[in-house]
Amino acid sequence: MMTWSTIMLPNANSPIMEQMIFFHDHSMIILVLITILISYMMINIMCNKFTNRFLLEGQDIETIWTVLPAIMLIFIALPSLRLLYLMEESFEPSMTIKVIGHQWYWSYEYADFNLNFDSFMIPQSEMDLNSFRLLDVDNRLVIPFNVNTRLLVTSADVIHAWTVPSLGVKVDAVPGRLNQLSTIANRPGLFFGQCSEICGANHSFMPIALEVTSINNFMNWVKNMA
Numbered sequence: 001m002m003t004w005s006t007i008m009l010p011n012a013n014s015p016i017m018e019q020m021i022f023f024h025d026h027s028m029i030i031l032v033l034i035t036i037l038i039s040y041m042m043i044n045i046m047c048n049k050f051t052n053r054f055l056l057e058g059q060d061i062e063t064i065w066t067v068l069p070a071i072m073l074i075f076i077a078l079p080s081l082r083l084l085y086l087m088e089e090s091f092e093p094s095m096t097i098k099v100i101g102h103q104w105y106w107s108y109e110y111a112d113f114n115l116n117f118d119s120f121m122i123p124q125s126e127m128d129l130n131s132f133r134l135l136d137v138d139n140r141l142v143i144p145f146n147v148n149t150r151l152l153v154t155s156a157d158v159i160h161a162w163t164v165p166s167l168g169v170k171v172d173a174v175p176g177r178l179n180q181l182s183t184i185a186n187r188p189g190l191f192f193g194q195c196s197e198i199c200g201a202n203h204s205f206m207p208i209a210l211e212v213t214s215i216n217n218f219m220n221w222v223k224n225m226a
Contacts, residue, residue: 017168101160
């Protein structure tokens with residue numbers, strides 16, 4: 001879940017986000033090792049009186065600092081390419097939801113249930129005591145967990161971006177274009193996101209509230225909304 005003043009990534013709630021966190025840790029290990037190696041070389045050169053003894057002309061050194069970065073880039077690129085292909089993989093969806101961005105709110109259409117509604121941020125003057133400031137909405141997007149859900153994302157005016165960090169999801173909502181993504185929520189809970197594309201004066205005030213629940217609760221919610 002998201003916590004205040006965190007400096008790390010949020011807890012993963014989808015297989016893709018789990019893989020993204022693993023890739024982040026993998027890349028950070030390589031970057032830390034590179035930083036340590038470069039720092040050691042710089043300190044060693046600054047403290048060595050024979051600075052130019054081996055650096056004026058050294059075929060072996062030039063070979064090493066050409067081949068070694070290439071190998072490190074391969075170790076970063078291969079997991080990255082695998083993750084990119086996994087993100088674009090589209091399995092047979094159990095449910096399809098259309099997401100439409102507006103200035104400055106979201107609209108959701110459940111194609112399988114003939115259900116649609118708008119989602120506006122709750123103003124601070126209308127919030128309850130324990131509500132989430134600038135994040136909670138009047139109508140949350142509700143999906144069941146462990147169900148493959150397809151989202152079709154577009155926009156009615158300018159470019160937006162539908163983003164939920166806990167799911168590892170960020171999709172551009174472009175007018176006249178339909179972008180697609182598939183996601184699976186691992187566990188129930190309440191997850192927040194925001195528009196990640198500057199879209200006008202109230203860009204910061206069109207949050208996304210995603211409620212993940214059981215299939216039974218989801219079907220009861222659909223009946224109440226119909």
